Amino acid sequence: MKIGELARRTGLAASRIRFYEEAGLLVVQRQANGYRDYPEQAVLLLELITGAQRAGFSLEEIRALLPPDMGQWQHDALISMLQQKVADIEALQLRLAESRAHLLALIEDIQARPEGIDCAANSRRVLERVQRGELARPTLAAGDTALLRPDRRRRAGSS
Template structure:
């Protein structure tokens, strides 16, 4: 089958198929005398396996080591071991994502708990103090800061948190 038919059957672009070939994932590609590529029917299955493995989080290097040169000769133990390893990696990633999510939700709650009579700068200090578990120092003003502070006009909209 030619690359156009292979692309139609798999939904992959010609360039993606060529990329997999150049990456060493498609090993049974023949060339006609005119230079056109021809692919055996089982290439559809190989490309579907590659796409499925990528969606599952396998890198191309991992896929390359797992794909047998011949689909009839799978290394069963290596495949099972790699699948267990990937499941463990996904579990660890889920744990890290759950922790990150919990931290962000806590931060959102802390920011949204701003007292009505507190400005954003004071709220930022309050939030940082609570997160860090210590008091956050107020920045010291220099003579140059005083001049800039005087230029802020009352009633003008300022960035808020």
């Protein structure tokens, strides 16, 4: 099928399809006239790629995950990558929850401005409390600290 038909069936722009091709995620044959000729399985492949991106996988991770032939999935590698992504998401959720709790504590402290103190003085008061560590800091449960190990974070250069 031609790129316009593939774009219509997947809801993707032709430029996005060409991008995935250039990124090595989609292999296409060329007709004698130079037009791209996509196989039927390209629809499924593009749905897998876009779904994986929505789930937080980088293009590099997707490239490593996809088999050269759609019928040759590596079960153990697939399960391992999916479990790792779940762990990454859980670690991100934990960091976001901590950030949220810290910001809420900061807002509460700012709003607890003592009577008769102006905004600038209140800002200094809050900043001094932050520097002294007096603001309530969220704490991690003992088992949650493993999620924040540096080796669990996304490697530099992956997108």
